[in-house]
Amino acid sequence: MAVALSPDQELATKAFLDALSETGAACVSRATAIKFLLARKFDVARAHTLWRQHEATRRREGLIKFEPFEDPLKSELETGKFTILPTRDATGAAIAVFTANKHFPALTTHQTTLQGVVYQLDVALQSVDTQRAGLVFIYDMTDSKYTNFDYELSQKILTMLKGGYPAKLKKVLIVTAPLWFKAPFRILRLFVREKLRERVHTVSAPQLGVHVPRASLPRQLGGHLEPDHSAWLEFCRNCYTNNLNTKLDVVIDDYVISNHIPHVKTQNGLIDAEVPCDMTSDRVARLDNGSDIMHISGDPPYTCDPSPLRHTHGYNGDMKAGHINSGDEDDIDLITRGTWSSGEASPGLSDEECGGGGAGEAPGALLARVRALGRRGLAAEYEDIRARPPAGTFHHAKLPSNLAKNRYTDVLCFDHSRVLLSQLDDDPSSDYINANYVDGYKQRNAFICTQGPLPKTFGDFWRMVWEQGSLVVVMTTRTVERGRVKCGQYWPAAPGQRAVHAGFAVSTEAVDVDDDYTVSHLLLTDLRTEQRRRVWHGQYTRWPDYGVPGGGRAAPVLRFLALVRRAQHRARQELGDAWAGHSRGPPIVVHCSAGIGRTGTFLTLDTCTSRLAAEGVVDVRGAVERIRQQRAHSIQMPDQYVFCHLALLEYAVMHGYLESADLSGFDEENEEESE
Structure with missing residues (x-):
């Protein structure tokens, strides 16, 4: 399948080939040129540098001539220590797995191991979709010992992938890293660029299914897949033989690994991938997505299935007496990109794109607009937002086994x-837990928005806090309001008290009480391992349900917001080198009763004040719309939407962006009534 290029990309391809020709390089095909250009976003100079580094790496490591049907490479391939899965992650990236406990440094050379890796990567990279979407590299250290680890080999693989191989390395997931791996990991991360370093993280086995859909993972990694490595090797063999017979270089324009995205069927609300059948060999098949797939004679299609299940960040660290231990539970947040459409995995934004994107308006322009619209106009603007249907589905929440876990139907x-x-x-x-990831300002999945825990979900709530590595919990409701229970008492209210919920113990060490909020300093213990972690719990106590803080005054809420940010910053600093994710740290858990009204208001204020401080502009409507794409119905009432605008104006005055914010007449009827 030939790659369709824009006119600018065609010019870049010609320039790349001309540049190689001028250096006296051997004949390079157009397909190879495109592969290198895709890896560097069609920046000719960077692609040329990558090509030179790639060639140098191949020569230096003996990756020029392959003998895949003879030992030692044949035996190396058959170990299955490295393989490419027949699936993709939710962004469309191919998934490569290196199983550390199958590697014995004393029995194989670096050259042979690297040949086994590159031989398979070359085949995987024949797929145009892989060239475009990139590669996820999983280094599985489950049940591995120190004798399985080869520091120099790991450095060579990482160095090759970061700058000597024409594939976009989307992320590296190091699974179940043992304690002794911590020091080498710190050193290894120094060998990669800072931008890439953010994508190289350790994850625990349970959390891998959050980063990569379980439907795309093999069973040994907690997934649903049973890949056939022998079939994959046979596929590679046919590709290799075909390449030799046609006397082309590594990439053949008209041949790609099948990238058919299977139909998705729903069984009792659960989404399962349907395996495509009846794909005849020796022909080009027109698939539902309109792409042409060429299969080698006799080969079954090697499918790539971007599952619609969410893959997201996670952190699972261990803390004793306030310090992180690098053990099997270490799980570090990572950043991924994708493409967003309604109901897809998640908004495909980078950190830099989150919480911004819209033009925004300066505080003066915001003030003028608020004056012009008045309360009634802002309420009408909110009603326009609320009228839009939810941007996604609720299959899991509606399962009979999960319905009782929802506070509100x-x-x-x-x-x-x-x-x-x-x-x-x-x-x-x-x-299942009634909780969603929501982006913050220039931080993907900065928050977890959830409902006020029910007694039957207390254990699920603390399991989520533990598995996601959250160190700060924000509660914007009281447990009982107007005689109705709004949230269960899921933490001990008084210092010295202890409660146990489904394998987790929660102890309250201290409580600080303010007129507007109460801060509890908690110690969370995983009773299975006796590992502990401190959690800061802030409860805002003067925010009525279905409303806004008393008198519409924002100063106490803004003061509480600043307190939350300071607590998160301190917690992030205490993590030290154990944290390699976003500089703002793990997700902050935020909830009220339903997890949409006051919770959505809090998130809007955090996102907008952060953008105002960084860029000098705000976009309240855009922020609310983005939050609602990830947590349905966020900002529950018109008054909450209005409050966000007024609070931002108050924030602007408090921090010197505005001298004053005169809103006299704001609550009066607009003079121009519609007839």
């Missing part, structure tokens, strides 16, 4: 952004 969580818990006892429904 009409407040459900999106499938595409829901937080997945680790499964317990192979029970598929045990991964």
Whole structure:
């Protein structure tokens, strides 16, 4: 399948080939040129540099001539220590797995191991979709010992992938890293560029299914897949033989690994990938997505299935007496990119794109607009937002086994952004909690928005806090309001008290009480391992349900918001080198009763004040619309939408962006009534 290029990309391809020709390089095909250009966003100079580094790496490591049907490479390939899965992650990236416990440095050379890796990567990279979407590299250290680890080999693989191989390395997931790996990991990360370093992280086995859909993972990594490595090697063999017979270089324009995205069928609300059948060989098949797939005679299609299940960040660290231990539970947040459409995995934004994107308006322009619209006009603007249908589905929340876990029958969580818990006892429904990831300002999945825990979900709530590595919990409701229970008492209220919920113990060490909020300093313990972590719990106590803080005054809320940010910053600093994710740290858990009204208001204020401080502009409507794409129905009432505008003006005055904000007449009827 030839790659369709824009006119500018065609010019870049010609320039790349001309530049290689001028250096006296051997004949390079157009397909190879495109592969290198795709890896560097069609920047000719950078692609040329990558090509030179790639050639140098191949020569230096003996990756020129391959003998895949003879030992030692034949035996190396058959170990299955490295393989390419027949699936993709939700962004469309190919998935490569290196199983550390199958590698024995004393029995194989670096050259042979690298040849086994590159031989398979070359085949995987024949797919145009892989060239475009990139590669996820999983380094599985489960059950591996120090004798399985080869520091120099790991450095060579990482160095090659970061700058000597024509594939976009989307992320590196190091699974179940043992304690002794911590020091080498710190050193290894120094060998990669800072931008790439953010994509190289350790993850625990339960959390891998959050980063990569379980439907795309093999069973040994907690997934649903049973890949056939022998079939993959046969596929590689046919590709290699075909390449030799046609006397082309590594990439053949008209041949790609099948990138058919299977139909998705729903069984009792659960989404399963349907395996395509009846794909005849020796022909080009026209698939549902309109792409042409060429299969080598006799080969079954090697499918790539971007599952619609959410893959997102996670952190699972261990803290004793306030310090992180680098053990098997270490799980570091990572950043991924994708493409967004309604109901898809998640908004495909980078950190830099989150919380911004819109033009925004300066505080003076915001003030003028608020004056012009008045309360009634802002309420009408909110009604326009609320009238739009939800941007996703709620299949998991509606499962019979999960319905009782929802506090309100009409407040459900999106499938595409829901937080997945680790499964317990192979029970598929045990991964459900009414909670969604929501982006913050220039931080993907900065927050977890959830409902006020029910007594039956206390254990799920603390399991989520533990597995996601959250160190700060924000509560914007009281447990009982107007005689109705709004949230369960899921933490001990008084210092010295201790409660146990489904394998987790929560102890309150101290409580600080203010007129507007109460801060509890908690110690969370995983009773299975006796590992502990401190959690800061802030409860804002003067925010009525379905409303805004008393008198509409924002100063106490803004002061509480600043307190939350300071607590998160301190917690992030205490993580030290154990944290390699976003500089703002793990997700902050925010909830009220339903997890949409006051919670959505809090998130809007945080995102908008952060953008105002960084860029000098705000976009309240854009922020609310983005939050609602990840947590349905966020900002529940018109008054909450209005309050966000007034609070931002108050923030602008407090911090010197405005001298004053005169809103006299704001609550009066607009003079120009519609007839």
